[in-house]
Amino acid sequence: MSNYTVSKFLTWTKSAAGISIVATILIAVFAAINSGPYLLVNTIITGGMLALVATGLTLMLGVLNIAMFAHGEFFMIGSLTAYYVFTPISNYLSENPESFLAVIGPLIAILCAAIAGALSGIVAEKIVFGPLRRRSSDNWVMNSFLLCVGLSVLLVNMHQLIFGAEFKGIVQYWKGMPISIADVFISRDRAMAFVISAVIVALFWFFMTYTRTGMSIRAVSQDITGAQIVGIDIENVVLLTISLACALSAVAGGSLLFMYPSYPTVGLEPLYLAWFVVILSGLGNILGAVAGAFMVALLKAITVEYVGSGWDFVIPSILITLILIFKPSGIFGSDVRGALDK
Amino acid sequence: MLLEVKNLDAGYGYLQILRSVSLNIEKGEYVCIVGPNGAGKSTTMKTIAGLISPMGGTIFFNGENITGLPASQITKKGISFVSEELNLFVNMTVQENLYMGAYIIKDKKVQNERLDFVFSLFPRLAERKYQLAGTMSGGERKMLAIGRGMMSDPKLLLVDEPSFGLAPQLVANVFESLDVLIKAGVTILLVEQNVTKTLAVTDRGYILENGKVGLEGKSHDLADDPYVRKVFLGV
Numbered sequence: 101m102s103n104y105t106v107s108k109f110l111t112w113t114k115s116a117a118g119i120s121i122v123a124t125i126l127i128a129v130f131a132a133i134n135s136g137p138y139l140l141v142n143t144i145i146t147g148g149m150l151a152l153v154a155t156g157l158t159l160m161l162g163v164l165n166i167a168m169f170a171h172g173e174f175f176m177i178g179s180l181t182a183y184y185v186f187t188p189i190s191n192y193l194s195e196n197p198e199s200f201l202a203v204i205g206p207l208i209a210i211l212c213a214a215i216a217g218a219l220s221g222i223v224a225e226k227i228v229f230g231p232l233r234r235r236s237s238d239n240w241v242m243n244s245f246l247l248c249v250g251l252s253v254l255l256v257n258m259h260q261l262i263f264g265a266e267f268k269g270i271v272q273y274w275k276g277m278p279i280s281i282a283d284v285f286i287s288r289d290r291a292m293a294f295v296i297s298a299v300i301v302a303l304f305w306f307f308m309t310y311t312r313t314g315m316s317i318r319a320v321s322q323d324i325t326g327a328q329i330v331g332i333d334i335e336n337v338v339l340l341t342i343s344l345a346c347a348l349s350a351v352a353g354g355s356l357l358f359m360y361p362s363y364p365t366v367g368l369e370p371l372y373l374a375w376f377v378v379i380l381s382g383l384g385n386i387l388g389a390v391a392g393a394f395m396v397a398l399l400k401a402i403t404v405e406y407v408g409s410g411w412d413f414v415i416p417s418i419l420i421t422l423i424l425i426f427k428p429s430g431i432f433g434s435d436v437r438g439a440l441d442k
Numbered sequence: 443m444l445l446e447v448k449n450l451d452a453g454y455g456y457l458q459i460l461r462s463v464s465l466n467i468e469k470g471e472y473v474c475i476v477g478p479n480g481a482g483k484s485t486t487m488k489t490i491a492g493l494i495s496p497m498g499g500t501i502f503f504n505g506e507n508i509t510g511l512p513a514s515q516i517t518k519k520g521i522s523f524v525s526e527e528l529n530l531f532v533n534m535t536v537q538e539n540l541y542m543g544a545y546i547i548k549d550k551k552v553q554n555e556r557l558d559f560v561f562s563l564f565p566r567l568a569e570r571k572y573q574l575a576g577t578m579s580g581g582e583r584k585m586l587a588i589g590r591g592m593m594s595d596p597k598l599l600l601v602d603e604p605s606f607g608l609a610p611q612l613v614a615n616v617f618e619s620l621d622v623l624i625k626a627g628v629t630i631l632l633v634e635q636n637v638t639k640t641l642a643v644t645d646r647g648y649i650l651e652n653g654k655v656g657l658e659g660k661s662h663d664l665a666d667d668p669y670v671r672k673v674f675l676g677v
Contacts, residue, residue, distance in 0.1 A: 315542060318531070318534065319542050319545075322532060322534065323529045323530065325493065325529045326529030326530060326531060326542075328492075328513035329491065329493075329513060329517065329523050329525065330517060330594070331514045334514070
């Protein structure tokens, strides 16, 4: 049995997934020794948040067959909601620093961001995607993509019109001394951002793997006719998926408010990075998207460190181009049929 | 009367395939629809299963009007459909596929009883329960699809072209497993191109031609019918 496990592990290390994961870990260790552990900390925090946005994107692509180019705008909605919820809390805190809100205030803001994201996702499905799906018989991928671009332009400009174009940011969520782990100081906000993303990704994975509802989402993404045959109500699954995906993106926006202040086009960077992740890891694979998120985050961090901060989109783009040429199914996508092949 | 289809018209978009098809099935019967390619056999099945909404006519199941209900509702009424394409969840394991088949049953204990029942019908599935459905052979996939159809404890099982694309030995296996289901008291409506074999095992048959019911009757009478012998059996 142990021999079998070892040989299976050795085969895995020779697969594309194995090579890239082992290489990522080696590069991460090397970079951490060479330039200091802060690089690792940055990678983990960016990667965790990117994982939230990218899993949402994967889900939308797998279940609804929508190339979601408006996903960054739900990140923006999340950060905007968190800003408007947290500002009064923070004003109250400056007068009553001992209040219990010092600990749970930021969590309330992030929770509100998630709820706002889910609600706006439902609204988008009800008035934008749903009507199109009922009316279009072919060319759905292209039509829904165009709708997404339109939705994105609309949301960006609504933000600018109603809330203005200036940066709406906060100094920090959690006050207090940075946490120190082995001579590295990590601000509490960053540590919490990582904890939040880790908990959500773990819960989300559990939900998709073991619960009846999560399995019905996977069933719809794998075979929509099969899902109808076994008695799954497709409309409910679609609504649930879109609200989950948008809530995940909004949580990322809300919990990164201290790094990325809210402004109309704040969602573009996470959107592009999440697309890098989805192309890198292949479609429809949630765990693959999580691993891919950390790879892209690491790539970005070491590019900024060793090449220069102007290059942090160039190097990932080159990698994506190479992947699209040589392995279009993505690193983890070998046994997964692409959603767009349907 | 378990299923009563009256004057059913159906098709895709503006293309009408079925013209006034009527058929009925009693409880416990083994009924087949045979006919040439493009006669509308699969369309009939898909319309009963709710994947296509009918243009006209009525479908009554257990005395209840189910015309035009969506597929998920029809499954809840007790009709299970095993499609020609099988529509398995290829990236789920055999066991997960079977549990999805029992999606409409909420009680975990009943689900497990159904799982044991299906494993007793198809011991091969029990051996492979942790294998991904997409990595199984053609015959095993058919078994899995039929097993998944049985998981919801249906009153009526619709089986579309189970022998399609299978080696002769495996075709015999699939027919044997349908026999086991009939003995277990399930009602089956079977669509097949293999006319000789089908008429030999079923109770009653309908011959579908150009979207209309041409002939109907006891299977052995149909097998002896001069017209059927000439057109389908080539004798």
